[in-house]
Amino acid sequence: MGQPMRHSDFEILAREDFSDVTYSLVIDHPLMARAAQPGQFVIVMSHPEGERIPLTIADFDRAKGTVTLVVQAVGKTTKEMQQTCRVGSRLYGLVGPMGMPSPLGHAKKVVCVGGGLGVAPVYPQARGFKEHGAYVIGVLGFRTKKLIFWEDKFRACCDELILCTDDGSAGMKGFVSDGIKHAIAGHPKIDEVVAIGPPVMMKACAEVTRPHGIKTVVSLNPIMVDGTGMCGGCRVKIGDEVKFACVDGPDFDGHKVDFDDLMMRLRRYAEEEKAAVARWSEQCRMRGDVAAPGMAAASSPATGSFDEDPDPFDEVPGG
Ligand SMILES: Cc1cc2nc3c(=O)[nH]c(=O)nc-3n(C[C@H](O)[C@H](O)[C@H](O)COP(=O)(O)OP(=O)(O)OC[C@H]3O[C@@H](n4cnc5c(N)ncnc54)[C@H](O)[C@@H]3O)c2cc1C
Ligand code: FES
DSSP states (O other): OOOOOOOOOEEEEEEEEOSSSEEEEEEEOHHHHHHOOTTOEEEEESSTTOOOEEEEOOEEETTTTEEEEEEEOOSHHHHHHHHHOOTTOEESEEEEEESOOOOOSSOSEEEEEEEGGGHHHHHHHHHHHHHTTOEEEEEEEESSGGGOOOHHHHHHHOSEEEEEETTSSSSEESOHHHHHHHHHHHOSOOOEEEEESOHHHHHHHHHHHGGGTOEEEEEOOOOOSSSSSSSOTTEEEETTEEEEHHHHOSEEETTTBOHHHHHHHHTTTHHHHHHHHHHHHHHHHHHTOOOOTTSSOTTOGGGSHHHHOOOTTTTSOOO
């Protein structure tokens, strides 16, 4: 008799908590690390009954055979992962790399913009542009100083770094759109701006660059199901065309994206998402689990932060 087939799960080698709701996971996956390109994402199942959720490959190390995900706990699955994903535990499924890699070859001077959680997915692009010889200006935006993460990683790959906080507690006071204006004022010839963050932030960034005619790439985060172009769940409107973000993107021309349609579609399952958190929180309460940090209380979901904070990129409120 042969050996029973072993499911290939993926060990979490390191974890860092950046705030009450944001955490990074370094995962052992040499094949994924070898194949990953900036701009791509994975679909994760944390356990056999878990939901499949798309997460951007925020970093990869081909030599160590690791990929890094940065997750914001906004709903049932990401809050559950916040509780269960510990060093030494394993993710049940990790499919990818998915999506089109970001083209990095041609730009000589680029501005890489990340807002809140969007700081993580823009990192591989900033590093990739630098490796391709571009002059890289990083613009990072956070609500406040204590939410800042990966400043050191950006300093290592950016020629200039403009740090923005909404309350002025670090860097310049203002939104990332102000940071882009600052970069444009100092550099008459910018080839490209890459902006990743909440849809409202990416929309504001695209409006800043539009009058200057600067190519602006944004990374879209519609609801995804299969991630392979089969279900149509991730449909986005780009100019006159309909595209599937999972196979045609997630990067698109920010001047053509219909952001209002994207935001409307992201809110489509709000009731079901709220009910899923409520059910899960009740199960946690029955088991006597400790509430994940950032949850007001697992036992009182109606008053939890979820109600106010359903946006997966919501550590900056907007442009
Ligand atoms: C290409 C891509 C890359 C992403 N990268 C990251 C990342 O690096 N880090 C991160 O924290 N989040 C990322 N997201 C968003 C992440 O997938 C959602 O936050 C997650 O699916 C929410 O699941 P939940 O059960 O915790 O919350 P839910 O309560 O189910 O949803 C909370 C909100 O997340 C969005 N969402 C829900 N389900 C999905 C889904 N299947 N696909 C996409 N969005 C969904 C909806 O807007 C919803 O309002 C990415 C999304 C996409 C499409
Ligand atoms: S997620 Fe199904 S088509 Fe893109």
